[in-house]
Amino acid sequence: MRNTYDAIIIGAGHNGLTLGSYLARSGLDVVVLERRHEEGGGLATEELTLPGFLHNVHANYHTFVDMAPPVKDLEVRSHGVTYVRPEVQMASVYDDGTALVIHTDLDKTCESIARFSEEDAQTFRRLYLEAHGYVDLLLGTLMYQPPMSVKELTKALASFGIEDRSEFLGVKLRRESINWFLDKHFTNSKVKAHLAFHAAVCGYVNDLPGLAIGFPLLVGKIDNWHLCVGGSHRLAHGLWRDLARNGGVMISDADVVRIVVDKGRAVGVRLSDGTELSARKLVASTVDIEQTFLEMVDEDSIPSELRNKIGSGLAHQKWSLFSVHLALSELPHYEASSFDPDVDRAWVVNLGYGSTGELDSDWEVIRKGLLPKFPRPNAAVNSLYDPTDAPEGCFTGLLRQFAPYSIHGEGPAGWDGLSNWYAKQCLNTWERFAPNINDNSILDWAPYSPADIPRKIKNMVDGDWMMGEVSLSNMLDQRPLPELGQYRTPIEGLYLAGSTQHPHGFITFGPAYNALQVIADDLELDKWWNEI
Numbered sequence: 001m002r003n004t005y006d007a008i009i010i011g012a013g014h015n016g017l018t019l020g021s022y023l024a025r026s027g028l029d030v031v032v033l034e035r036r037h038e039e040g041g042g043l044a045t046e047e048l049t050l051p052g053f054l055h056n057v058h059a060n061y062h063t064f065v066d067m068a069p070p071v072k073d074l075e076v077r078s079h080g081v082t083y084v085r086p087e088v089q090m091a092s093v094y095d096d097g098t099a100l101v102i103h104t105d106l107d108k109t110c111e112s113i114a115r116f117s118e119e120d121a122q123t124f125r126r127l128y129l130e131a132h133g134y135v136d137l138l139l140g141t142l143m144y145q146p147p148m149s150v151k152e153l154t155k156a157l158a159s160f161g162i163e164d165r166s167e168f169l170g171v172k173l174r175r176e177s178i179n180w181f182l183d184k185h186f187t188n189s190k191v192k193a194h195l196a197f198h199a200a201v202c203g204y205v206n207d208l209p210g211l212a213i214g215f216p217l218l219v220g221k222i223d224n225w226h227l228c229v230g231g232s233h234r235l236a237h238g239l240w241r242d243l244a245r246n247g248g249v250m251i252s253d254a255d256v257v258r259i260v261v262d263k264g265r266a267v268g269v270r271l272s273d274g275t276e277l278s279a280r281k282l283v284a285s286t287v288d289i290e291q292t293f294l295e296m297v298d299e300d301s302i303p304s305e306l307r308n309k310i311g312s313g314l315a316h317q318k319w320s321l322f323s324v325h326l327a328l329s330e331l332p333h334y335e336a337s338s339f340d341p342d343v344d345r346a347w348v349v350n351l352g353y354g355s356t357g358e359l360d361s362d363w364e365v366i367r368k369g370l371l372p373k374f375p376r377p378n379a380a381v382n383s384l385y386d387p388t389d390a391p392e393g394c395f396t397g398l399l400r401q402f403a404p405y406s407i408h409g410e411g412p413a414g415w416d417g418l419s420n421w422y423a424k425q426c427l428n429t430w431e432r433f434a435p436n437i438n439d440n441s442i443l444d445w446a447p448y449s450p451a452d453i454p455r456k457i458k459n460m461v462d463g464d465w466m467m468g469e470v471s472l473s474n475m476l477d478q479r480p481l482p483e484l485g486q487y488r489t490p491i492e493g494l495y496l497a498g499s500t501q502h503p504h505g506f507i508t509f510g511p512a513y514n515a516l517q518v519i520a521d522d523l524e525l526d527k528w529w530n531e532i
Contacts, residue, residue, distance in 0.1 A: 004278040005031045005249075008269055010256050010296075011286035011459070011498060013041025015512035017239035017250070018070050019284060019497050022516050024248035025074075026525050031277065032243065033254040033269070038233075039240050041457060042465070043507070045231030049327040049444040053396050054231045054389040057325075057448065058457065058465060059507050060380060060398060061348070062235070063202070065226040067135075068509040069144055073529045079238035082229040086385045089223050091336075091346035092194040093433050094354045099336035099343045100194050104223045112340065117188035124219075127185070131220030138217045143510050145531075146486055146517055147476040147502040150174050150213070174213045174472065178206040179356050181215050189355040196359055197350045198222055200402065201378060203317070203466045203506065207360050210472025225347065229386045235507070259283055259292070259494065261301045266494035269296075279493070281523060284515065286498030288459045288467060289314055289480050302490050306483050314481070315474040319366045320405040320450035320463035324377075324423045326397035327390070330441040331381060332434035347384060351429050352376040362402060369408030371418075377401035377426045379434075394443070399426045405450040405463035412463070415449035423447040459498065466505035467498065476502055487515040488522075495519055 007023050009016045012034035020032040032039075042058035049055065065071055065083050077083075090102040101112045106128060114121035131138070141153055153174075178199050182192040196206035199218050204211045228234050240250055258270035260278075268278040285292045293302060293310050334343045343349070353359055353376050362372045383395035390396045401422075407414030423445065430437050450463035459467060468480050477485040480500045487495050497515035499505035520527055 002031075003276070004280065005029045006279070006281045007031070007284065008033065008277055008279040008282075009284045009286065009497070010259075010269065010292075011035075011041065012039035012236075012240075012250055012252070013286055013459070013498070014043055014235065014239060014507055014509065015498050016041075016284075016286040017236065017243055018074065018509050018512035019286070019516055020248050020250070021074050021239060021242045021246060022070070022512075022529070023519070024243055024246040026520070026528070028281065030243070030248040032248065032250045033256055033271075033277075034250065034252045035255045035458070037252050038236075039250055039252065040233050040236030041459070042505075043232045043236040044456070045233035048325045048446040048448070052391040053327040053394070053444075055325040055396060055398070055446075056232045056382070058453070059232045060382070061201070062226045062228055062232070062507045063221050063224050064506070064508045065224070067139060067221065067224065068513070069529065069531075070509040070513055074239065074242045076235070076238050076242075079241040081234050081238035083226040084229055084385045085224070085226050086347040088342050088345040088347065089225050090198065090348045090350070091340075091343045092190065092197060092350040092353065093334055093336040093343060094190055095352060097336055097339055098190070099334070099340045100190060101340055101342045101346060102194075102198075102223055103342070106223075109223070113191055115340075116190050117186075120186045120188050120191045123185050124191075127216065127219050128222070131216045134216075135220050138220065142214065142217060143503050143508065144513055146514050147479070149477050150472065150475070153213075153476065174210055176212040177209050178204060178211050178215050179360070181212040182206075182356060193353045193355050193359065194350060195219070196356045197353050197378070200359065201348070203470045203504065205319075205363060205470070206356055207363055208471055210475070211470065213472075227347065227382055227385050230388050232507075256296060259285070259296045259491075261298060261491055261494075264301075265492040282493050282495060282519060284495040284497045284519070286496075286512070288461050288498070289484070289496075289500050290461060291458065292496070297491070306481070306490065309481060309483075315469040315471065316462045316464040317466055317469050319363070319402055320453065321465060322377075322401045322403035322419075322422060322426070322450060323448040324399040324426050324445055325448060326399070326445045327443040328381075328383075328395040328397050328437070328441055329393070329443055330436055331384065331395055332379065332397075332430070333436045334434045336433065345384065347380060347382075349379045349433075350376070351379055351433050366402060366404045369404045369406050371403060371407075371422060372401070375401045375422070375426045375429055377429060379430055397437075399430060401426050403450055412451035415451040419447040419449045467500050468504060470504055479504070487518045
């Protein structure tokens with residue numbers, strides 16, 4: 001191991017690898033350090049049930065493929081990464097046996113919505129087409145540039161004449177919830193429930209004020225969910241290959257315990273085994289803010305006010321995800337397929353939410369640290385579109401239920417005695433809608449609770465897979481704190497490039513790409529990439 005590099009990056013998740021590849025392609029001598037034994041972070045694919053069944057432990061849905069600049073800039077697909085965009089993207093099945101289905105074909109989607117409301121189908125078409133008309137603007141202002149303030153964003157939208165020309169975008173969105181948006185523009189409770197469910201799966205809770213501002217973009221990509229063939233970890237391998245091909249180095253089992261600061265500047269890191277590495281130009285952290293500033297940085301290296309803010313608790317999601325991974329001998333056959341046969345071909349299925357009120361009630365319960373009495377998980381069967389993820393004639397399944405990280409009165413440890421029981425409740429829900437998913441077709445299953453999330457991925461504090469609450473007060477230049485909202489830190493040469501930063505978690509590549517712009521300005525690097 002060499003001891004000196006131009007750039008040291010802490011964390012080899014997709015953001016760390018992305019930043020490392022850009023900097024290596026820019027001619028810098030780069031090392032990416034990873035605490036775990038393999039690269040990828042949330043891009044983890046493991047055999048959790050039986051041999052040959054590949055389960056995506058965290059990131060399963062890659063919705064920003066072909067939207068995120070790094071996918072093209074880093075030639076991701078040339079590194080053995082293959083994506084499929086399922087033609088039947090998502091469905092909702094309801095208690096009365098009906099179903100709503102989202103296709104990649106807009107006409108088919110609108111036909112499905114029209115079975116519930118012709119008016120809502122027309123509204124959805126207008127919203128979808130308008131969002132696509134502004135997609136470059138929305139991506140550029142909301143995702144792939146260092147963040148502006150909400151006020152500046154509103155001015156930017158107005159400068160493009162959106163408030164005059166748009167039926168769906170305007171200044172009021174920054175104060176309103178997704179529920180408000182849905183009630184304003186749609187009429188049918190099931191249609192609204194499906195759109196709210198889609199937002200929640202993306203981390204946007206439907207009853208929080210201010211999140212309506214991002215909802216048109218969510219609708220614009222409602223049919224852009226992509227599946228990484230062979231498991232999400234393939235993307236991590238591809239990014240690592242690009243890093244290595246351009247001279248960068250990734251070191252696993254490299255647990256950073258200290259960011260070395262000299263005269264107010266980050267000059268290197270110290271590993272748990274005592275090894276010290278020096279950085280000529282920069283250190284970038286992609287791990288959580290608490291780890292970075294409360295564990296890795298000396299107390300006197302940052303202002304006490306900032307340290308106190310971090311120590312008193314940052315804004316994390318008030319909910320997490322409870323998962324059940326399954327090995328199956330059959331594909332699910334939904335009773336709702338008699339209403340719409342395409343339900344059986346849907347990659348992701350919402351099991352039962354028929355109104356936003358039902359979602360609201362569950363959020364209220366979850367925020368109290370309690371479990372919804374009647375779980376309504378979403379189900380995904382990757383094998384429908386990726387036959388490589390299970391042995392021939394078999395299939396993988398995934399259930400995900402919105403749930404609290406900390407159980408009321410017991411804390412996160414409460415999950416250890418509840419996981420198997422709650423998994424059975426979720427399985428019972430799936431069987432209710434797809435009766436063939438039962439003890440005869442389930443070969444094996446493994447629960448993965450909110451408490452398990454930070455045990456594997458330390459960055460995901462409190463089971464927060466978005467690495468910071470998605471809310472108006474923790475968005476754009478306010479994320480994760482106003483003092484840290486522009487990727488720079490009070491320590492010269494120390495940058496933040498992980499999902500704690502704008503835009504947020506999920507496989508967006510955004511935090512790394514946006515931090516890159518700031519680093520390139522500071523180091524006067526030639527911006528060879530095409531900026532949005």
